[in-house]
Amino acid sequence: MGLVAVGAGDSLAAASAKGVFGAEAWVTALLWSLAGYAFATAAAAEASSAEPRADAPRSGRHRLARALLPLAALAVFPAACAVDALADGGLDAGTGSYYGAWFLATCVAAFARQAQLLVEHRRAVERERELRADAQRRAAEMEALTGLASTMTEVLEEAPMVERGLDALRRAARTSSSALHLPGEDGTLRLAAATGAWSGECVWAPARAVDGPEADVRGRRHVLRLPLAARGQSLGVVTLVRPQAEGPFDPELGLLELLVGQLGVAVQHARDYREEREAAIRDPLTGLYNRRYFYEAFAKELHRHERYGSGASFVLFDVDDFKSINDTLGHHAGDEVLVRIAQLVLPLIRPSDSFARIGGEEFGLLLPETGQLDALLAAERVRTAISRATILPDRHVTISGGVAAMPQDGSTREELERKADAALYWAKRNGKNLCAVAREAEHVGAPGAAEGMLATLHAVVAGIDSQHLHTRDHSENVAAYAVALGQALGLGEERIVHLRRAAFLHDIGKVAVPEEILHKPAELTAGERTQIELHPEVGGHMLAHAGLADEARWVRHHHERMDGRGYPDGLAGEAIELEARIIFVADAFEAMTSDRPYRRGLPVDVAAEELRRCAGSQFDPRVVDALLELLAGDRLTVLALKSG
Structure with a gap:
């Protein structure tokens, strides 16, 4: 309708301008109508494409309308002039001026409209860009907000x-x-x-x-x-x-x-x-894991064992004579003991281990991917650290432990707890301040005279070591070295357990040596040395009486030399059992590196060189080489005892 109105208006304007409604006037009006239609159509095409979609190409009709119709409108001028000239026989000055004026007006109007549409088009494009950028920004903001909200909930x-x-x-x-x-x-x-x-x-x-x-x-x-x-x-x-x-x-x-x-x-x-x-x-007193968490960790290890066949060990600790501490010193002192034990143990265990207070004065240690022997060594580190620490000023606090390993001691929590508890009970009966493995407790059997004797032996060794600053924990250190050497030489776990016990008891025979000779602050005389050399034989008899036949032989022969010049039986070479040779090297290394009343301990490298020099004559070269390899690979902790 808009196009028709424009055409009609232009026709009437052209006819009125002529003043007559003759044939040439109607032709002129028709031409002006076509011009008006052309401009109107071009304007409509421009307007319809002023805000195009970015992804929609313009149609051919729009392109033709914008390019050709204005040119067609401009062609009306010469056509109108030609019609008027044919009708009147010529083109006078007035008519030419009339058509020229209308032509200029038409050109100005056409170009003004085109300029207006171009400006509007550019504004529309810029507005569209701004809207799209704003939409993208808001989308990014929304994505960030929803992403962070999702993070907070997930x-x-x-x-x-x-x-x-x-x-x-x-x-x-x-x-x-x-x-x-x-x-x-x-x-x-x-x-x-x-x-x-x-x-x-x-x-x-x-x-x-x-x-x-x-x-x-x-x-x-x-x-x-x-x-x-x-x-x-x-x-x-x-x-x-x-x-x-x-x-x-x-x-x-x-x-x-x-x-x-x-x-x-x-x-x-x-x-x-x-x-x-x-x-x-967490346990509110000690800050350790509580029983609930410990059992959850236990269940995970059992599941890992069922799925992958991996092993693990469980150590049950109990504070020795804890009831006596509470009764004599008060519950505040008992609480202090529990807190200090937690503080002492945590630095000794791995991040993957779980140490928990599971009730009263009982603690549990779960060791993933750990066999029985390594678990026993870990338990010994805990026991030794607590025994050496001054937890209460007027009371020596100790702890005992029982070790059970999966799968050899069981594959359920109940089985492992029962075995560890039995080993703990065995350690308690045998003098306390001990750690034992489940198989060790089963091997000894029910309580009896032999077990009572073993408890006495442990107590005697502890007494011998504690009599002087320079010999404190000597037997524990020798046992630790012996275990490391046994592992390096490929001994089985069962043999190493017995080796450890023999190494710990190797000096038990010194109970028969006068104290003034044991702690003499000078070198011994020949007679005094003869008395000292009796201790392997005495110790062997004591262990045999306690029912420890293997340990008795190893202790008896732990001073025999490879060249046959040792004591008490003058054995040589392979006639000396490997365990006895291991104890000999471990004892010598610990003695050389630790201080004595009459000399300072040797540096580790000097002691190692002395062992190397005496290998083959005094010591087993294979055992010495194993010790040197452990030292070179930084796989042996030197536990030398120093006086200050």
């Missing part, structure tokens, strides 16, 4: 939550890197997590505390620091870095503050969850 651990939160910030702000610094124990900010190219850009963004957003430009990079806080408390600082070409952070500052605020809330929630979880699995 992740409860602080470390992965922080990493995902920083990644969301990096995407939202188009940064090249992002980082979070948290205060350490001394209050200094320390890097907790980072994403992107932080390792190469950290030099441009040194950590510092801020109370609000802080923007900076360094090294052609925009740096933005935002405080991480929750519940009115500062938690740390978030740092964002992006190239200077990306522009400042001002447009996204509101969003980034919102995201960092959400991240602060998420971090605080993660810490609250961790504290609540820790409270649920």
Whole structure:
């Protein structure tokens, strides 16, 4: 309808201008109508394509309308002139002026309309770009918000939550890197997590505390620091870095503050969850794991064994005479003992181990991927550390332990607990301050005279070692060296258990040696040395009487030499059992490296050289080589006793 109105208006205007309604007037009107139609159609085509879709190509009709119709309208002028000239026999000045004026007016109108449409088109395109950019920005903001919200609901651990939160910030702000610094124990900010190219850009963004957003430009990079806080408390600082070409952070500052605020809330929630979880699995007195957590860890190890066949060991500890401590010194002293034991043990175990207070004065130690012998050695480290520590000023506190290994001692928690408890009970009956394995307790059998004798032997050895500062824990150290050598030489676990016992009891015969000779602060005379040399034979008799036949032989012969010049039987070479040769080397190394009343201990390298020099004549070369290899590979802890 608009096109018809334009054509009719132009026709009437042309006819009125002529003043007559003759034939030439109607032809002129028709031509002007075509011109009006052409301009109107071109304008309509331009208007319809002023805001095109970016992905929709323009049609051929629109392109022709915009290009050809204005040209057709301009062709009306010569056509109208030709009609008028044919009708009147010529073109007078008035008529030419009339048509010229209309032609100029038509050109001005056409070009003005085209210019107007071009300006409107450009404005529309720019507006469309702005709308699209705004839509993309809002989409990125929404993605960042939803991503961080998802992280808060899906992740409860602080470390992965922080990493995902920083990644969301990096995407939202188009940064090249992002980082979070948290205060350490001394209050200094320390890097907790980072994403992107932080390792190469950290030099441009040194950590510092801020109370609000802080923007900076360094090294052609925009740096933005935002405080991480929750519940009115500062938690740390978030740092964002992006190239200077990306522009400042001002447009996204509101969003980034919102995201960092959400991240602060998420971090605080993660810490609250961790504290609540820790409270649920920790013993409130000692801070150790409680029975509930320990049994959960136990169940996981059992499942791992069922699925992969992996082994594990369980050690049950009990404080010796704990009831007496409570009765005589009060429950406060008993609590102090439990707390100190926890503090002493935790540095001795691996991160993968679980140490828990499972009731009263009982503690449990779960050792994944650990066999019976290694578990026994770990238990011995715990027992020795507690025995050597001054836990109470006027009372010597000790602990006993029982070891059960999976699968040889059982494949259920109940079986392992029962076996470990039996071994613990055996250690208690045999003098306390001991650790025993389940098989050891079963081997000895039911309580009897022999077991009572064994308890006495352990007590005697402890008494001999404790009589002088220079010999404290000597037998324990020799036993530790002997076990390490037995492992290096490929002895089986059962033999090493017996070897350990023999090494611990190797000096039991010194009970028959006068104390003034044992602790003489000078070198011994020939007669005194003869008395000292009686102790292997005496010790062998004592162990045989206790029913320990193997241990009795090894103790009797632990001073026999490879060249046959040893004592008491003058055995030589392979006639001396390997276990006795191992104890001989372990005893000699411990004696050489430890202080004595009449001399200082030798340096480890000097002692090793002395063993090497005497290998073949005094010591078994194979055992000496094993010890030297352990020392060279830093696989042997030297337990030399020093006087100060």
